[in-house]
Amino acid sequence: MSTQVPARKAPLEAMQRQEPRRSRSRAGKRLAKLPVHLLIALLLVVELYPLLWLVLGSFKTQQEFLNDPVWSLPGSLNFDNYIEAWTTGNIAVFVANSLMATLPSLALIIVLGVAAGFALEVMVWKGRNGVLLIFLTGIMVPGQMILLPLFSAYFNAGLTGTLWPLIITYTATGLPLTVFMMATYFRAVPREVFEASTLDGASIIRSFLSIGFPMVRNAVFTVALVQFFFIWNDLLIALTFANNSDLSTIQVGLLNFTGQFGAVQYGPLFAAICINVFGTLAIYLFLNQRVMKGLAAGSVKG
Amino acid sequence: MQSVLGDKKALVILLGPALLVYSLVMLVPIFWSMGYTFFSGNAISGFTFAGTDNLTRLFTDPEVRTALSFTVRYAVVITVGQIVMGYLLSLMYVFILKKSSNIIRTLVFFPVVLPTVAVALLFQKMFEIAPQNGLVNSLLNGVGIESVDWFGNASSAFWVIVLMDIWRSMGFYAVLLYAGLVDIPEDMLESARLDGATGWRLIRSIVLPLSMPVLLSSIIFSINGTLKVFDSIVALTNGGPGSSTTPLTLYMFRTSFAFGDYGYGSSIALLLTLLCLIVTIFIFRSSRRDLTKD
Numbered sequence: 001m002s003t004q005v006p007a008r009k010a011p012l013e014a015m016q017r018q019e020p021r022r023s024r025s026r027a028g029k030r031l032a033k034l035p036v037h038l039l040i041a042l043l044l045v046v047e048l049y050p051l052l053w054l055v056l057g058s059f060k061t062q063q064e065f066l067n068d069p070v071w072s073l074p075g076s077l078n079f080d081n082y083i084e085a086w087t088t089g090n091i092a093v094f095v096a097n098s099l100m101a102t103l104p105s106l107a108l109i110i111v112l113g114v115a116a117g118f119a120l121e122v123m124v125w126k127g128r129n130g131v132l133l134i135f136l137t138g139i140m141v142p143g144q145m146i147l148l149p150l151f152s153a154y155f156n157a158g159l160t161g162t163l164w165p166l167i168i169t170y171t172a173t174g175l176p177l178t179v180f181m182m183a184t185y186f187r188a189v190p191r192e193v194f195e196a197s198t199l200d201g202a203s204i205i206r207s208f209l210s211i212g213f214p215m216v217r218n219a220v221f222t223v224a225l226v227q228f229f230f231i232w233n234d235l236l237i238a239l240t241f242a243n244n245s246d247l248s249t250i251q252v253g254l255l256n257f258t259g260q261f262g263a264v265q266y267g268p269l270f271a272a273i274c275i276n277v278f279g280t281l282a283i284y285l286f287l288n289q290r291v292m293k294g295l296a297a298g299s300v301k302g
Numbered sequence: 303m304q305s306v307l308g309d310k311k312a313l314v315i316l317l318g319p320a321l322l323v324y325s326l327v328m329l330v331p332i333f334w335s336m337g338y339t340f341f342s343g344n345a346i347s348g349f350t351f352a353g354t355d356n357l358t359r360l361f362t363d364p365e366v367r368t369a370l371s372f373t374v375r376y377a378v379v380i381t382v383g384q385i386v387m388g389y390l391l392s393l394m395y396v397f398i399l400k401k402s403s404n405i406i407r408t409l410v411f412f413p414v415v416l417p418t419v420a421v422a423l424l425f426q427k428m429f430e431i432a433p434q435n436g437l438v439n440s441l442l443n444g445v446g447i448e449s450v451d452w453f454g455n456a457s458s459a460f461w462v463i464v465l466m467d468i469w470r471s472m473g474f475y476a477v478l479l480y481a482g483l484v485d486i487p488e489d490m491l492e493s494a495r496l497d498g499a500t501g502w503r504l505i506r507s508i509v510l511p512l513s514m515p516v517l518l519s520s521i522i523f524s525i526n527g528t529l530k531v532f533d534s535i536v537a538l539t540n541g542g543p544g545s546s547t548t549p550l551t552l553y554m555f556r557t558s559f560a561f562g563d564y565g566y567g568s569s570i571a572l573l574l575t576l577l578c579l580i581v582t583i584f585i586f587r588s589s590r591r592d593l594t595k596d
Binding site for chain 1: 328
């Protein structure tokens with residue numbers, strides 16, 4: 001999930017810097033770099049202009065949408081569209097639903113997944129490769145394969161109409177990847193660490209809680225970040241189990257957003273997309289920095 | 303020591319809950335869903351035994367054929383697009399931008415974390431023609447070309463989906479492949495340069511073969527995700543026009559929840575699962591063969 005890569009690139013760059021400096025004039029050099037700069041500029045326009053257009057649109061009135069050219073700037077910076085989307089458009093309710101479904105599932109995934117990864121990688125017992133393989137198949141199976149039986153089960157258990165189906169399903173579907181990734185991270189911790197703690201008389205549970213978990217906590221953070229985005233951005237499961245307006249998560253709510261207003265109200269729709277997009281982006285930037293700091297502190301050394 | 307590291311009670315405490323939840327909510331439903339393929343009806347109306355009707359219908363249903371062909375076309379085009387764009391970007395990060403690539407990398411990565419539904423709605427408005435022109439049609443009008451009804455016919459709708467999904471994900475593959483490129487030993491590149499290999503030749507004979515392992519794992523990752531595409535298509539075209547951009551995932555969802563036919567829905571889900579399984583095994587085996595070479 002992170003865009004940074006540990007500093008192994010140094011040698012490559014050092015080599016490129018040694019390239020022979022020919023006696024090219026300064027202007028000529030700048031000219032030679034022009035295509036590269038144009039390419040990068042084009043790339044940035046393609047990546048960022050749609051987002052900028054979205055932000056500008058979220059401040060426009062319906063009249064400006066219908067009468068002005070699409071690239072025109074909004075007449076004024078007022079937040080009416082945001083207020084409209086947040087209250088009349090129910091975005092506030094959708095965000096609350098999303099949080100209430102995401103956070104408990106995330107906590108469960110981490111607690112269950114890290115413990116299972118530890119048991120599968122550090123502990124010694126027969127059949128652990130088989131169990132790991134069983135977890136691995138879960139990564140490949142499409143969600144469609146489990147939706148219908150789960151729907152029947154939740155219906156018969158009387159859970160429809162609550163957020164429980166979402167929490168339970170997210171937890172289970174998040175486990176395979178988490179278990180697999182945590183097992184990989186635990187493999188990087190030297191076995192001697194756990195053998196030493198065992199010799200010192202610690203039970204395996206104690207070793208897990210006081211040594212294993214702290215040693216992989218940055219990895220846990222990375223896995224949590226990945227899982228957060230999977231759950232937060234999910235549409236399939238939310239659409240199946242929470243398809244009424246009281247339970248809708250932000251994604252389902254946004255999908256049905258145009259329907260609520262009858263004719264398309266561009267301003268509030270753009271504002272609602274904006275809230276979703278920039279909220280997620282803010283979470284990503286904030287958490288990503290935290291992950292980077294953790295990695296820089298060097299608590300995990302492969 | 304072995305008795306502590308293999309403590310059965312601790313094993314049950316640590317592994318038990320995860321295995322239990324996973325089995326009850328994923329493994330059991332997989333087999334339960336296979337059982338559904340022999341029935342028709344749904345959870346609310348009740349089930350009746352249908353024998354192998356659903357499976358025979360699967361082979362004769364023209365909708366299945368359309369959905370299957372769309373799924374495969376989509377998966378192939380997107381996988382190729384994602385990997386090619388990602389690889390070109392990662393080459394640019396390493397060989398052209400060098401040290402200053404950090405900020406560009408982060409900016410190009412942005413769309414990856416954005417909710418698909420939000421991105422799809424944004425693209426829908428960008429390619430809109432009615433009630434008013436979106437960004438793209440206005441741009442076309444500006445250079446004297448008539449507005450195009452992008453979502454009005456199957457092939458242009460397909461290419462808008464492709465464009466959006468590559469826009470969304472190329473930053474991710476760029477970072478993934480970049481991580482592989484910076485691992486290429488410096489002396490290997492240096493000696494190739496001393497031998498006179500530059501530009502395209504350097505990339506083709508040195509960089510490309512050395513980044514094969516990470517390219518192959520990216521392909522597995524990509525094709526597995528694209529075969530299961532759902533959100534971006536539901537939010538962008540909702541399978542239209544007609545059912546021309548309906549993948550298996552969406553056809554299954556409609557059959558089950560709009561038409562209330564769980565048995566046939568399960569059969570389509572089974573077809574999809576088998577497709578994922580076969581493709582994964584196929585690529586995994588061919589990649590294993592390649593990896594043993596180095």
